Amino acid sequence: MSKTKSFLLGIAVGGVVSATTTLFTAPLSGRDLRTRAKQQGAEWLDLLENVKNDGLKLKDQIAQTSKEGVVMIKDLTQEIKTSVTEWKESVEPHQKKIQSYLEQIEGSLKELEEKVKKE
Numbered sequence: 001m002s003k004t005k006s007f008l009l010g011i012a013v014g015g016v017v018s019a020t021t022t023l024f025t026a027p028l029s030g031r032d033l034r035t036r037a038k039q040q041g042a043e044w045l046d047l048l049e050n051v052k053n054d055g056l057k058l059k060d061q062i063a064q065t066s067k068e069g070v071v072m073i074k075d076l077t078q079e080i081k082t083s084v085t086e087w088k089e090s091v092e093p094h095q096k097k098i099q100s101y102l103e104q105i106e107g108s109l110k111e112l113e114e115k116v117k118k119e
Helices: 002-025 030-118
Strands: none
Touching: none
């Protein structure tokens, strides 16, 4: 039991000595330290609130941009489809004419081959 008492007495004395040393070596008085701690706490709360508000604004901005992007992509897709359809319609008559010309050229080449074979 004497070992336990001396151990507890050592802890008590050490605690008192360290508390006294801390108080005498602290650069600020207790009142000043509490005031400063409150001020810094308030500053941290303000900073945290600003970060929270900025985060919410960013989230809303991203959501809005995403919605606008979806609408723009749908519009662009529709415009491309329309352009391709119009291009196909404008090219089709020319394509038929070109095919007709190619058939005429083939016919002419066959006739020429036959004439060359006969001679």
